[in-house]
Amino acid sequence: MSSSRSKPRAPTAKAPAAVPADTASRDRPTIADVAAAAGVSKATVSRFFNHRERLLSPDIASRVEAAIAQLGYVPSPMAQALSHGRSRLIGLVVADITNPFSVAVLRGAEEACQEAGYLVMLFNLGNDRERERSAIDALASYQVDGFILNTQGPEDGQSDLGSLHGRPAVLVDRRHAGLEADFVSLDNRAAMHTACTHLIDGGWSELLYLTQPLAGVSSRLERAAAFSQCVASHGPGVQGRVVELRDASDEVLDAALRALGKKRAKGARGAVVSGNSVVTLRVAAAMARLGWSFGADIGFVGFDDPEWAPLIGPGLTTVAQPTGDIGRCAAQCLIERMQGLQAPARERLLPGRLVVRGSSVALVAAKKPA
Amino acid sequence: MSSSRSKPRAPTAKAPAAVPADTASRDRPTIADVAAAAGVSKATVSRFFNHRERLLSPDIASRVEAAIAQLGYVPSPMAQALSHGRSRLIGLVVADITNPFSVAVLRGAEEACQEAGYLVMLFNLGNDRERERSAIDALASYQVDGFILNTQGPEDGQSDLGSLHGRPAVLVDRRHAGLEADFVSLDNRAAMHTACTHLIDGGWSELLYLTQPLAGVSSRLERAAAFSQCVASHGPGVQGRVVELRDASDEVLDAALRALGKKRAKGARGAVVSGNSVVTLRVAAAMARLGWSFGADIGFVGFDDPEWAPLIGPGLTTVAQPTGDIGRCAAQCLIERMQGLQAPARERLLPGRLVVRGSSVALVAAKKPA
DNA sequence: TTGTAGGCGTTATCAC
DNA sequence: GTGATAACGCCTACAA
Numbered sequence: 001m002s003s004s005r006s007k008p009r010a011p012t013a014k015a016p017a018a019v020p021a022d023t024a025s026r027d028r029p030t031i032a033d034v035a036a037a038a039g040v041s042k043a044t045v046s047r048f049f050n051h052r053e054r055l056l057s058p059d060i061a062s063r064v065e066a067a068i069a070q071l072g073y074v075p076s077p078m079a080q081a082l083s084h085g086r087s088r089l090i091g092l093v094v095a096d097i098t099n100p101f102s103v104a105v106l107r108g109a110e111e112a113c114q115e116a117g118y119l120v121m122l123f124n125l126g127n128d129r130e131r132e133r134s135a136i137d138a139l140a141s142y143q144v145d146g147f148i149l150n151t152q153g154p155e156d157g158q159s160d161l162g163s164l165h166g167r168p169a170v171l172v173d174r175r176h177a178g179l180e181a182d183f184v185s186l187d188n189r190a191a192m193h194t195a196c197t198h199l200i201d202g203g204w205s206e207l208l209y210l211t212q213p214l215a216g217v218s219s220r221l222e223r224a225a226a227f228s229q230c231v232a233s234h235g236p237g238v239q240g241r242v243v244e245l246r247d248a249s250d251e252v253l254d255a256a257l258r259a260l261g262k263k264r265a266k267g268a269r270g271a272v273v274s275g276n277s278v279v280t281l282r283v284a285a286a287m288a289r290l291g292w293s294f295g296a297d298i299g300f301v302g303f304d305d306p307e308w309a310p311l312i313g314p315g316l317t318t319v320a321q322p323t324g325d326i327g328r329c330a331a332q333c334l335i336e337r338m339q340g341l342q343a344p345a346r347e348r349l350l351p352g353r354l355v356v357r358g359s360s361v362a363l364v365a366a367k368k369p370a
Numbered sequence: 371m372s373s374s375r376s377k378p379r380a381p382t383a384k385a386p387a388a389v390p391a392d393t394a395s396r397d398r399p400t401i402a403d404v405a406a407a408a409g410v411s412k413a414t415v416s417r418f419f420n421h422r423e424r425l426l427s428p429d430i431a432s433r434v435e436a437a438i439a440q441l442g443y444v445p446s447p448m449a450q451a452l453s454h455g456r457s458r459l460i461g462l463v464v465a466d467i468t469n470p471f472s473v474a475v476l477r478g479a480e481e482a483c484q485e486a487g488y489l490v491m492l493f494n495l496g497n498d499r500e501r502e503r504s505a506i507d508a509l510a511s512y513q514v515d516g517f518i519l520n521t522q523g524p525e526d527g528q529s530d531l532g533s534l535h536g537r538p539a540v541l542v543d544r545r546h547a548g549l550e551a552d553f554v555s556l557d558n559r560a561a562m563h564t565a566c567t568h569l570i571d572g573g574w575s576e577l578l579y580l581t582q583p584l585a586g587v588s589s590r591l592e593r594a595a596a597f598s599q600c601v602a603s604h605g606p607g608v609q610g611r612v613v614e615l616r617d618a619s620d621e622v623l624d625a626a627l628r629a630l631g632k633k634r635a636k637g638a639r640g641a642v643v644s645g646n647s648v649v650t651l652r653v654a655a656a657m658a659r660l661g662w663s664f665g666a667d668i669g670f671v672g673f674d675d676p677e678w679a680p681l682i683g684p685g686l687t688t689v690a691q692p693t694g695d696i697g698r699c700a701a702q703c704l705i706e707r708m709q710g711l712q713a714p715a716r717e718r719l720l721p722g723r724l725v726v727r728g729s730s731v732a733l734v735a736a737k738k739p740a
Numbered sequence: 741t742t743g744t745a746g747g748c749g750t751t752a753t754c755a756c
Numbered sequence: 757g758t759g760a761t762a763a764c765g766c767c768t769a770c771a772a
Binding site for chain 4: 454
């Protein structure tokens with residue numbers, strides 16, 4: 001009654017004595033073992049999990065429960081996936097796991113998935129757009145129940161839901177052209193508004209927005225657009241320029257900073273707004289090269305709040321993204337969809353948080369020499 | 371001949387006209403579809419993948435190949451896992467994904483896995499040791515072919531291979547008590563030797579090793595031991611102390627630094643060795659609090675080479691870990707095991723790289739006032 | 741309420 | 757060489 005777990009792996013032969021018994025004992029108990037131990041059919045055990053109280057008599061249920069506990073039985077997700085279609089797996093595709101933002105999102109998403117009983121399958125594109133399609137296919141072949149995509153979408157324009165193999169997806173930080181899916185991201189417009197207004201109110205009148213190549217990345221485009229709009233709305237007293245850092249060389253960057261510095265001679269005060277922490281790092285390096293000081297020679301506000309922001313010069317003012325929340329929210333949205341939610345595509349824009357440090361000190365004295 | 375893909379989902383009935391045809395067309399083709407299209411049996415198609423040229427006549431093989439291409443057939447890993455036992459899945463358990471080191475390793479491992487055709491299932495413990503067991507169980511229930519573990523192992527001492535469900539595992543950075551598995555890590559002894567020697571040669575005579583709680587973390591213990599040993603080997607002219615930063619409060623840290631500073635009055639020059647980038651960050655913050663300068667007031671060398679190391683003060687000297695290689699090596703070791711390698715537990719210790727920056731400038735003038 | 745049987749997509753065994 | 761067929765572990769009609 002205790003351990004009647006023998007598994008005749010051989011199809012026809014009954015008891016091939018050659019089979020090592022200890023090997024069989026390594027295997028996890030199956031639903032058949034539980035059924036045998038409880039003296040019921042496999043279907044009944046299955047029902048215990050899927051329809052519990054719905055259609056099971058109390059005494060049988062308790063017998064099954066006891067057998068399950070005694071054998072330490074756990075259903076095999078693989079078998080369930082094959083049969084029932086659902087795998088309790090979530091596919092997470094990241095454009096570039098080198099980006100700290102992506103990692104932070106991953107962390108939040110993984111946490112939320114874990115809590116909901118889902119496991120995360122990770123696929124890093126290494127910034128190779130070509131691989132997105134195959135990444136999704138690979139994940140889909142494992143029957144993932146849904147996707148979390150932090151990618152740019154296919155290079156050749158429209159990304160159709162067809163390539164998603166009929167499974168729900170939620171986009172993080174980057175929209176896909178033509179893909180109507182839930183979207184979770186920082187509220188770029190509002191965040192940029194906060195950043196610019198903070199600088200302008202502090203007396204910085206000449207703004208420079210530094211960003212990675214806008215290419216087709218929606219978040220970069222949105223921030224750049226919001227920047228220009230914000231500057232324009234402040235009238236002629238405030239100037240703004242957008243510069244893309246296209247390559248790894250620092251020529252463009254240094255030139256842009258020098259140009260900004262020259263304006264100071266003309267009474268204007270120049271400040272940099274950085275599109276993300278990758279750019280911020282390069283700006284900080286450039287400042288060291290030029291021998292300039294944040295806050296004194298130029299003002300600075302950067303998107304993302306890396307742990308080292310307080311340690312650079314007088315401290316870098318930043319717009320912190322709620323990365324963990326973004327990841328968690330994405331996972332939650334996806335799980336709702338997987339549970340059948342049929343609402344039209346939703347948009348969750350989470351607020352950024354301005355963290356003021358020394359790099360953006362107000363220029364009270366310099367403010368319009370009255 | 372083109373699309374004869376009909377799937378009678380109903381068990382007994384032959385052609386239930388009620389079945390929506392479009393639904394069926396969404397499904398991916400199965401091995402049966404290919405078999406039908408090629409006019410062969412399922413077994414033959416299966417053989418095409420698993421035993422290719424071994425036992426298939428050329429003409430049949432080409433017919434199968436054509437059918438596969440035409441239908442865009444891809445085998446289902448889930449079904450393969452159920453039948454054949456292998457899932458081409460690798461379970462990666464990380465103690466704390468907040469740690470940049472873990473992320474860097476993850477990156478390398480995921481890359482290597484992808485190249486070898488494996489997908490990574492991620493599980494983050496969030497520094498909760500209790501969850502390691504259930505993490506492994508959860509991963510095992512998905513039939514992962516092997517584990518990459520960057521964890522401390524079970525709290526109650528010995529971690530047996532039994533809990534690994536018979537699958538191979540490779541340990542990264544942290545050994546598990548009693549677990550004889552492949553181990554991949556930085557060569558802590560050599561790296562610490564390099565760091566200490568560099569400082570001592572530069573004239574820094576009073577060394578302080580700051581580390582996160584040693585607890586049972588093998589890498590921390592090894593580094594601390596190597597530190598003490600290295601200092602001892604340099605005779606009475608060199609002093610060394612190890613301090614654990616047990617909590618988030620900065621009292622212990624600041625006190626240790628102040629004590630180090632006082633030694634300077636007595637002619638000794640104090641330098642800090644930091645156990646990892648987390649500690650380095652705290653040290654940098656403390657230096658700002660105290661108003662001290664790296665290189666001038668105290669020397670510094672830190673394990674890990676975060677991207678911001680060049681930007682702190684005169685630049686922080688570091689021992690860079692080959693994180694990507696560590697991850698890749700771990701994945702490779704694991705894959706070898708999964709392919710049947712039976713050798714005894716291996717140990718792969720990768721060399722660190724000393725990156726000299728301003729924080730450890732040689733004190734030529736201060737070197738033994740001769 | 742419970743048991744029986746067929747199928748999910750593959751692989752492996754056994755005949756032909 | 758190739759084709760049936762029985763597993764793998766589970767779920768779900770359908771029957772009882």
